Amino acid sequence: MAGQANTTRYKDLDLDFIAHPITGDIVQKLNKDAVKQSVRNLVYMGRFDKPFQPHIDSRIRGLLFEQASPVVTVELRKVITYVLQKNEPRINLIKVDTGINANGDSYSITIHYQIINQPTIESVSFQMERLR
Numbered sequence: 001m002a003g004q005a006n007t008t009r010y011k012d013l014d015l016d017f018i019a020h021p022i023t024g025d026i027v028q029k030l031n032k033d034a035v036k037q038s039v040r041n042l043v044y045m046g047r048f049d050k051p052f053q054p055h056i057d058s059r060i061r062g063l064l065f066e067q068a069s070p071v072v073t074v075e076l077r078k079v080i081t082y083v084l085q086k087n088e089p090r091i092n093l094i095k096v097d098t099g100i101n102a103n104g105d106s107y108s109i110t111i112h113y114q115i116i117n118q119p120t121i122e123s124v125s126f127q128m129e130r131l132r
Contacts, residue, residue, distance in 0.1 A: 010034045035090050035115050036124050042083050058083040064130040073098040090116055105129055
């Protein structure tokens with residue numbers, strides 16, 4: 001059909017497992033919320049967190065125990081870029097910003113990306129710190 005807009009929809013389960021108030025089913029995340037959840041999960045994913053797919057590993061947990069330095073922020077940027085480019089086909093990764101917080105005990109991470117066939121640039125930001 002000519003003139004039909006590309007309406008790709010992405011669906012994922014909401015990992016908070018919140019029940020829908022009327023149906024009682026688990027609520028779904030749709031489109032940009034589903035992709036944002038996936039991006040965040042891939043960054044946090046360890047080597048054996050996903051059964052039968054040990055190649056999905058962001059290696060972030062090991063980097064959090066290194067001495068905080070600009071070298072570690074560059075390495076964080078590299079591993080996040082690699083894991084997202086390799087395992088999230090729904091996005092075009094634009095930029096990954098990493099920085100050390102003022103106390104030197106955690107890292108701030110911001111990921112800028114564009115969802116395939118969408119005009120807007122999305123971002124997700126979070127703090128990573130090691131638990132003692």
